[in-house]
Amino acid sequence: MRTTHTFSIDFFKRSCRGKKKKGKAHIYVRIWVDGEPAEISLKEEISENDWDPQAEQVKGRSIQTKSLNDHIDDVRSKIKEKYRALCDREALITADTIKQAYLGAHTALKGHKLIELLNYYYKIWEPKLKPGGFKNVKTTIEYVKQFVAAQYSDGDIYLSQLSMELATDFEHYVRNNPIKAHDRCEGNGLAKHVQRFKRIVNWAVEIKWITVNPFKEYSCPMKKHKRKKLSFQQLVAIEKQQFADPAIGYVKDLFLHSCYTGLAFVDAMTLREEHFEWGTDGVTWSRIYRAKSDELAAIPILKSAATLLNKYRTRRDYVPGDPIFPRITNQEVNRCLKIIQAVCGIDFPLTFHTGRHTFAKTVALKSGIPLETVQIMMGHSKITTTQIYADVDEEKVLDDTSGWQERLDKKREVVLASQTLQ
Numbered sequence: 474m475r476t477t478h479t480f481s482i483d484f485f486k487r488s489c490r491g492k493k494k495k496g497k498a499h500i501y502v503r504i505w506v507d508g509e510p511a512e513i514s515l516k517e518e519i520s521e522n523d524w525d526p527q528a529e530q531v532k533g534r535s536i537q538t539k540s541l542n543d544h545i546d547d548v549r550s551k552i553k554e555k556y557r558a559l560c561d562r563e564a565l566i567t568a569d570t571i572k573q574a575y576l577g578a579h580t581a582l583k584g585h586k587l588i589e590l591l592n593y594y595y596k597i598w599e600p601k602l603k604p605g606g607f608k609n610v611k612t613t614i615e616y617v618k619q620f621v622a623a624q625y626s627d628g629d630i631y632l633s634q635l636s637m638e639l640a641t642d643f644e645h646y647v648r649n650n651p652i653k654a655h656d657r658c659e660g661n662g663l664a665k666h667v668q669r670f671k672r673i674v675n676w677a678v679e680i681k682w683i684t685v686n687p688f689k690e691y692s693c694p695m696k697k698h699k700r701k702k703l704s705f706q707q708l709v710a711i712e713k714q715q716f717a718d719p720a721i722g723y724v725k726d727l728f729l730h731s732c733y734t735g736l737a738f739v740d741a742m743t744l745r746e747e748h749f750e751w752g753t754d755g756v757t758w759s760r761i762y763r764a765k766s767d768e769l770a771a772i773p774i775l776k777s778a779a780t781l782l783n784k785y786r787t788r789r790d791y792v793p794g795d796p797i798f799p800r801i802t803n804q805e806v807n808r809c810l811k812i813i814q815a816v817c818g819i820d821f822p823l824t825f826h827t828g829r830h831t832f833a834k835t836v837a838l839k840s841g842i843p844l845e846t847v848q849i850m851m852g853h854s855k856i857t858t859t860q861i862y863a864d865v866d867e868e869k870v871l872d873d874t875s876g877w878q879e880r881l882d883k884k885r886e887v888v889l890a891s892q893t894l895q
Contacts, residue, residue: 478566480556481505482549484529488521496521500531500541502548504568511568513575515548517541551575585682587621588629594673612652613669620646632683635674640691643670667693700862701821702830705839708732710817712777724809726781727798731828733778733836734759735851736770738806738825744797746786749774763852770852775836833862 483505486498500515519541523532530542555574559566591614599607620643622628647666651657658666671688678686703711712729716722731741740763748761757774774782785797806825814823829851837847848859 479505479507480566482552484545484549485526486519486521486524489518498524500524500545502545502552504552504571506566506568506571509568511572513548513572515544517544548575585632585677586629587632587635588618590632590673590677590682591617594676609665610669613666613673615652616647616658616666617643617670617673619650619652623650632674632677635683635687637687637691640667640670640688643667644693664693667691700830700834701827702834703732703819703827705835707817707819708831708835711813714813714817716813716816720805721809721812723799723801724806725813726784727801727806728810728813728823728825728828730778730781730798731825732831733775733781734772735829735832735837736761736772737763737829738803740770741798742796742800745794746797747794761852768852768854770850772850830862833859838862 481504483503485501485503487501489495489497489499497518498521500517500519502513502515504511504513519531523538525532530545531538552571552575556566556571559570559574564570595611595614598610602610621630623646624642644663644667647658647663671686671691674683674688675686677683708729711725714725716725727741730736731738734741736744736759740761744759744761748759750758750760757779759770759772759774761770762768763770782797785791785799791797803825810823810825813819814821833847833851837850838844842850844856844859847862848856851859851862853859
């Protein structure tokens with residue numbers, strides 16, 4: 474239900490105080506609602522004799538005077554807009570609420586700046602995230618800083634100036650101005666930078682630096698790629714293959730251990746005897762907090778994995794308390810995996826992370842292990858992450874539909890038999 478208010482706006486001068494300001498005055502606007510006033514200073518100084526109280530304007534025809542009178546008209550117009558907006562929302566209407574609505578519209582143009590936000594985000598989140606996880610955030614921050622420096626003469630903007638247009642310009646900038654000249658940022662890599670920029674701005678909303686995320690509706694879709702994993706036949710082929718080079722043989726063992734435990738490379742490298750528990754039922758558990766997410770991965774050790782662990786726990790140079798697997802660089806692992814891939818006839822690039830996908834899909838899910846259980850073993854904080862590993866492929870379709878025709882034939886026989894009896 475709308476309520477009728479009395480509403481008016483008056484402009485007036487108020488003499489300045491002090492001897493040095495004698496003969497000078499400041500311009501004010503007074504808002505009246507239902508007989509209650511609220512005043513706002515226009516921060517403009519004039520000679521007292523130049524004020525026309527009837528016209529509520531400054532006397533004269535100079536360019537400076539015209540500009541000042543235009544400003545007075547603009548303030549009057551904006552205050553009326555704020556009054557109408559409050560009426561439309563059926564909000565509380567007082568002289569003070571109109572004053573605050575007017576002042577808020579102007580002070581919002583100031584406040585925190587984008588570079589300030591980026592530096593604060595870096596300060597707060599770098600200690601919270603793992604170095605590997607924060608590495609990409611640092612690159613996104615660097616892209617945003619370079620973009621702002623290239624787009625704006627003073628190298629910075631207020632957060633209130635962020636817009637959908639700016640998000641579009643940022644995507645275009647990253648696409649055409651890669652940090653590494655030989656490595657263009659496109660596809661999912663580009664989409665990730667846009668996502669992280671949106672996340673940083675959304676954090677500004679959470680800490681009350683801005684009220685809304687202007688990028689909320691901006692979209693830079695990611696393309697879904699099929700996650701490569703080994704079939705069980707390929708897994709057995711790698712197990713059976715022997716290598717004369719000890720380094721390749723070691724990488725083969727390390728990779729197979731990942732296929733049977735789902736551990737990522739960084740976790741396999743830190744695996745110690747303290748990460749294992751021996752249950753009363755004879756089951757050995759690996760309980761390790763993942764380096765990437767700090768989530769607990771609880772994995773019952775399969776015989777295939779236990780055999781590999783014992784092989785390296787009982788080697789002559791093993792020191793109890795040290796990591797079970799000898800230290801090796803990721804680069805050396807990738808080099809050896811390329812050789813293993815070629816020798817074993819694997820028709821897609823083999824990476825250490827393929828072992829983790831193979832564990833989730835081939836070793837666990839295709840053996841009937843529920844998705845929720847796989848989530849715990851993989852150390853995922855969200856089941857949606859585990860679902861990425863559980864994509865349906867042609868092999869799974871064949872497995873799930875095995876005997877389908879036979880089951881339909883039996884149903885048909887039952888139906889026909891019942892019709893014959895009738």
